[in-house]
Every structure is written in C-alpha cells, then in structure tokens.
Amino acid sequence: MDSRTDRGYGIPWRGNYSSWLEQKQQRLAQEEKQEALRQKTLQRELDWLHMSPKARQTKRKSRINAYNELVSQEKERANEDREIYIPPGPRLGDLVIRAEGISKAYGDNLLYENLSVDVPPGAIVGIIGPNGAGKTTLFRMIVGQEEPDAGALTVGSTVQLAYVDQSRAALDPNKSVWEEITGGAEQMALGERTVNSRAYVSRFNFGGTDQQKKVGALSGGERNRVHLAKMLKSGGNVILLDEPSNDLDVNTLRALEDALEGFSGCVLVISHDRWFLDRIATHILAFEGDSQVMFYPGNYSEYEEDRRRRLGPAADRPHRITYRKLRRQ
Numbered sequence: 001m002d003s004r005t006d007r008g009y010g011i012p013w014r015g016n017y018s019s020w021l022e023q024k025q026q027r028l029a030q031e032e033k034q035e036a037l038r039q040k041t042l043q044r045e046l047d048w049l050h051m052s053p054k055a056r057q058t059k060r061k062s063r064i065n066a067y068n069e070l071v072s073q074e075k076e077r078a079n080e081d082r083e084i085y086i087p088p089g090p091r092l093g094d095l096v097i098r099a100e101g102i103s104k105a106y107g108d109n110l111l112y113e114n115l116s117v118d119v120p121p122g123a124i125v126g127i128i129g130p131n132g133a134g135k136t137t138l139f140r141m142i143v144g145q146e147e148p149d150a151g152a153l154t155v156g157s158t159v160q161l162a163y164v165d166q167s168r169a170a171l172d173p174n175k176s177v178w179e180e181i182t183g184g185a186e187q188m189a190l191g192e193r194t195v196n197s198r199a200y201v202s203r204f205n206f207g208g209t210d211q212q213k214k215v216g217a218l219s220g221g222e223r224n225r226v227h228l229a230k231m232l233k234s235g236g237n238v239i240l241l242d243e244p245s246n247d248l249d250v251n252t253l254r255a256l257e258d259a260l261e262g263f264s265g266c267v268l269v270i271s272h273d274r275w276f277l278d279r280i281a282t283h284i285l286a287f288e289g290d291s292q293v294m295f296y297p298g299n300y301s302e303y304e305e306d307r308r309r310r311l312g313p314a315a316d317r318p319h320r321i322t323y324r325k326l327r328r329q
Contacts, residue, residue, distance in 0.1 A: 084204065084259040087191025087193070089160045089235045090237055092156065094156075096123075098153070098156075099151065099152075099153050101151035101152070102114070102115040102150065102152070103148060106137075111291060117285060117295045121266060122282075123283050124281050125266075126284050126300060128271070129288065129289075139242060139268070139270070160238065171215050171230075175215055176212045178197070178211040178212065181229045186198070204225045205251065221246070221248060236265070238266045242270045245273045261279075277299060277300040281298075282298075284300060284302075286303060294307075
C-alpha cells in the first residue's frame with residue numbers, strides 16, 4: 001500500500017506509479033464531468049432568475065403554441081441530447097382529459113363538487129393543495145382505479161397514460177437498479193431509437209457500481225429515481241407525476257425540468273415545490289379547501305398573485321383543510 005498526495009490530500013493507492021497516474025487521470029476526468037454538470041445547473045438557475053415575469057409568461061404560452069412543432073421529427077432530434085430524455089408517445093388529439101361537474105367524497109367529507117377542467121394538448125398542469133384534498137384521488141380516477149361519485153371524467157381516445165405514484169410499490173426489491181429499469185437488456189428501445197441501457201440508467205445519476213445495487217436496499221430518493229427512469233421510457237403521451245421532486249438531488253431535478261419542457265405530450269404533476277412548478281407549469285389546478293378547486297392558466301407565482309387578489313388578507317392566514325359535508329338524499 002502506497003500513499004500519494006494530490007492537491008494537498010493524501011490518497012491511499014495499491015500499485016506502482018504508472019497505475020497511480022492512470023487512476024488520477026480517470027478521477028480528473030470524472031471531476032471535470034461533474035463540474036461541467038454543476039456549471040450547467042448554475043446557468044439554468046441564473047437564466048431563470050434573470051427572466052422577467054413577462055418573458056416567463058411568453059415562455060409558457062410558446063409551449064402551448066408550439067405543440068405541433070414539438071411532435072415533429074426535427075424537434076424530436078433536438079431533444080435527444082437532453083440529460084434526461086423522455087421519448088414521445090403517439091400524437092395527442094384535441095381531447096386530452098376533460099372533467100365535467102365531478103364530485104367525489106370520502107365518508108361524509110366532500111373532497112370536491114362540480115369540478116370542471118379541460119386540459120389542453122401540450123399543457124403542463126401543476127396540481128397543488130394540502131394533503132388530503134383529493135389530488136391523488138383525481139389521478140386514481142384518471143387511470144381508472146376509482147370512479148367519480150357524480151359528473152363525467154373523459155380521457156381522450158389518443159391518450160396513453162404513464163403514471164408515477166408516490167408509493168413506488170411496483171419495484172422488485174430483488175432486482176438490481178439496472179435490471180429493474182432496463183429489463184436486463186444491454187440495448188433498449190427509447191421511442192423510435194435504440195440506446196445503450198447503461199448509459200440511459202446513468203442519466204438518472206446511477207453510475208458504475210450503483211447500477212448493481214439491489215432495489216430493496218435503496219433510499220427513498222434512489223427508489224424515486226428508479227421509478228422515474230422506468231416510467232419515462234414507456235412512451236406515454238400523458239404523464240402523471242405524484243410528488244416527483246421528493247428526495248431528488250438538484251442536478252437530477254433540473255434535468256427532469258428540462259426533459260418535461262422538451263416533452264411533446266402533456267404532463268399533470270402533483271407537487272408542493274413552488275420553484276419546480278414556477279419553472280415548468282403552464283396551468284395550475286389548485287385544491288383550495290372547502291371542497292373548492294380552481295383551474296388557472298399560469299405558473300405557481302401567477303396563481304398566487306391571483307389568489308391574493310381574490311382572497312385579500314385571508315390569503316395569508318394559515319388554516320387546516322376543511323371539507324363541505326356530503327348532503328345525503
């Protein structure tokens with residue numbers, strides 16, 4: 001065992017001087033890659049902070065207006081270089097998800113009444129509200145796991161859903177990270193492309209030996225990334241995300257934001273992360289309590305400004321979630 005000094009740090013090393021130099025070269029290459037990623041993340045942050053509110057609004061509108069361009073082959077090729085790449089599903093028709101007068105209750109508590117919303121193609125809808133307000137229940141109705149008590153919920157005939165829930169229960173604890181995400185194939189289909197499966201997994205911050213970790217031994221944040229990687233390769237054109245930013249490191253979170261903005265379909269995302277929603281959301285569906293739901297065209301900050309105008313001083317008062325009581329016939 002030998003010890004070498006590099007930039008003031010002693011690093012134990014078994015081998016001769018030539019092997020030490022090879023190891024150092026590999027380490028410097030890895031550090032350079034990490035620094036480039038860090039600088040890219042910092043630049044994203046600065047670009048966002050320097051963007052005026054008007055420019056942010058223009059960015060939101062341009063996503064909706066450019067929907068047809070997003071599904072074109074030229075745009076598809078441009079998206080391939082993103083750190084996280086979400087393959088496009090089939091092209092969406094005019095009807096994506098439409099709720100008409102929906103009511104849903106649990107016991108005597110009315111979660112919402114007369115909920116009506118029409119999600120446009122290309123939209124990224126941020127869904128906000130306190131725990132217990134019925135956000136995840138709405139997702140369960142969209143995927144057919146539950147039914148509304150009244151009203152109609154229609155999912156368009158061209159829609160192919162991809163759903164990431166909070167439980168992450170669908171993961172096999174006995175498989176490695178790489179096996180769970182890729183099915184064990186060295187090459188995998190990603191949309192119309194074939195890619196190296198290990199390179200795909202590494203985009204979710206699973207490099208080297210981390211790909212061989214057993215799923216059952218992963219932390220909550222690592223399981224989150226496995227579930228995301230597995231779902232995002234499915235080729236759906238409407239993605240449902242339930243608290244996707246929980247436990248994600250900042251680089252993976254920013255890469256996910258970038259991927260969602262470049263995705264040529266529609267996204268519904270439940271999140272308590274206002275900064276995440278400020279960057280990606282084109283609309284907000286807000287569960288405001290007292291069984292009321294508001295659908296607002298804009299990101300989180302724009303919705304908050306509107307809520308303060310509507311509620312005045314009451315907007316700043318902390319309150320527990322309240323429900324209307326179900327009216328029995």
